[in-house]
Amino acid sequence: MNRFGNLIDVPNAAHHPHALVGNTPVLRIGAPFAPAGRGFWAKLEGFNPGGMKDRPALHMVASARRRGELAPGARIVESTSGTLGLGLALAGMTYRHPVSVVTDPGLEPIVARMLTAFGAQVETVTEPHPTGGWQQARRERVAELLAREDTAWCPDQYGNPDNSEGYAPLAMELLAQLGRVDVLVCAVGTGGHSAGVARVLREANPDLKVIGVDTISSTIFGQPAGPRLMRGLGSSIHPRNVDYEMFAEIHWVAPAEAVWACRALAATRYATGGWSVGAVALVAGWAARTHDRDTRIAAVFPDGPHRYFDTVYNDIYCAANGLLDTTPPTEPDRIAHPTERVVDSWTRCTTVLDPRGFAAVGR
Missing domain, CATH: 3.40.50.1100 (Rossmann fold)
Structure with missing residues (x-):
């Protein structure tokens, strides 16, 4: 200015x-x-800024807001191995939503620090699922976090068109x-x-x-x-x-x-x-x-x-x-x-x- x-x-x-x-x-x-x-x-x-998944992160959030699936100020919760988490941190900053990302111990330490610096809350699962591995363990943790907040929304990157x-x-x-x-x-x-x-x-x-x-x-x-x-x-x-x-x-x-x-x-x-x-x-x-x-x-x-x-x-x-x-x-x-x-x-x-x-x- x-x-x-x-x-x-x-x-x-x-x-x-x-x-x-x-x-x-x-x-x-x-x-x-x-x-x-x-x-x-x-x-x-x-x-x-964060990688390729900045594109779908912004699009999924904007689309959910437009359809009324994501209320203003509601929390975004998602499982990620890193890059989508960075994109969602950017989308949360852009549209003013708190962001919680669920990851596992394999996440690169630098990414965990970056996510925190960008304002995201990082949840790390400690044990893999007996049959679905770390990925399923992360998804189950996402379900737990969603149950805590009625307005929380998950992009579901694996199944969201x-x-x-x-x-x-x-x-x-x-x-x-x-x-x-x-x-x-x-x-x-x-x-x-x-x-x-x-x-x-x-x-x-x-x-x-x-x-x-x-x-x-x-x-x-x-x-x-x-x-x-x-x-x-x-x-x-x-x-x-x-x-x-x-x-x-x-x-x-x-x-x-x-x-x-x-x-x-x-x-x-x-x-x-x-x-x-x-x-x-x-x-x-x-x-x-x-x-x-x-x-x-x-x-x-x-x-x-x-x-x-x-x-x-x-x-x-x-x-x-x-x-x-x-x-x-x-x-x-x-x-x-x-x-x-x-x-x-x-x-x-x-x-x-x-x-x-x-x-x-x-x-």
């Missing part, structure tokens, strides 16, 4: 933090992921930046951004090929549940937002392979991120090597590196978990069906299984 109390109009300047969300850049990624003359375009969602719809602007940005997209490579966790982005891109290109990236020990595409080191992708439940029919194939990636890719990105492109970024880059590089040279491949990088300094970029942590000195992977193993065997390294499958109905929907 000026000395008279009037708001100064500064062109191209943001007056509120939520205005910083969106319009993220794309970067060409080549070697060491693809040979000379080949590569893919990475959508750098780490340029959002507003989650997917919140990514439509990301898809439109890709079309404006790249002109067309032939192949989309994206991580799958709640299923929100894969469904939301692919739906819009397929309207522009009905022949769009979607490659999903999951972590080993995730149940989303028919593998058995197991302890998961990687956060931000994978699940021990079957999220309703996953659009199984959208995928042409699925790749599972192991933590050490994702760490190698994250660090290779940092060393060669000065643009990197966390577990899902590494996993997506690994698969997108393979797509660039194996598709025709003129195929336009887009990969969504959900966040930046900053929240992973205690994990992916910490040599002590990585050594303790056997994540260092990995031979750079070049080709995935392959299975014909998701139930063929339990995978423990980068593996590809073109039969996409919907575990909710046990129907093969891929090609």
Whole structure:
């Protein structure tokens, strides 16, 4: 404001933090992921204030307020492994709602501190659910918190269609930046951004090929549940937002392979991120090597590196978990069906299984 109390109009300047969300850049990624003359375009969602999930967090909250599901000033309660929590903290600040996020001991310490600094209340479950693991334990804790306050509201990122719809602007940005997209490579966790982005891109290109990236020990595409080191992708439940029919194939990636890719990105492109970024880059590089040279491949990088300094970029942590000195992977193993065997390294499958109905929907 000026000395008279009037708001100064500064062109191209943001007056509120939520205005910083969106319009993220794309970067060409080549070697060491693809040979000379080949590569893919990475959508750098780490340029959002908190990461990619700022988009659906703001959209889910705005939509719930518009429909009257979220009363003015009511508490927002959600389970998160980190990034959505940051987005909800931003949405709470924007729309003036208190925010409680439920997480588990695997949350990076820096993220817990950031969430608190941004005004969110952090609830940490201490024991995993006997069958549903940490994810189900978090969901049950959310239910307890909701029962305490009659007006409290949960976005339910795993089943809320507003989650997917919140990514439509990301898809439109890709079309404006790249002109067309032939192949989309994206991580799958709640299923929100894969469904939301692919739906819009397929309207522009009905022949769009979607490659999903999951972590080993995730149940989303028919593998058995197991302890998961990687956060931000994978699940021990079957999220309703996953659009199984959208995928042409699925790749599972192991933590050490994702760490190698994250660090290779940092060393060669000065643009990197966390577990899902590494996993997506690994698969997108393979797509660039194996598709025709003129195929336009887009990969969504959900966040930046900053929240992973205690994990992916910490040599002590990585050594303790056997994540260092990995031979750079070049080709995935392959299975014909998701139930063929339990995978423990980068593996590809073109039969996409919907575990909710046990129907093969891929090609």
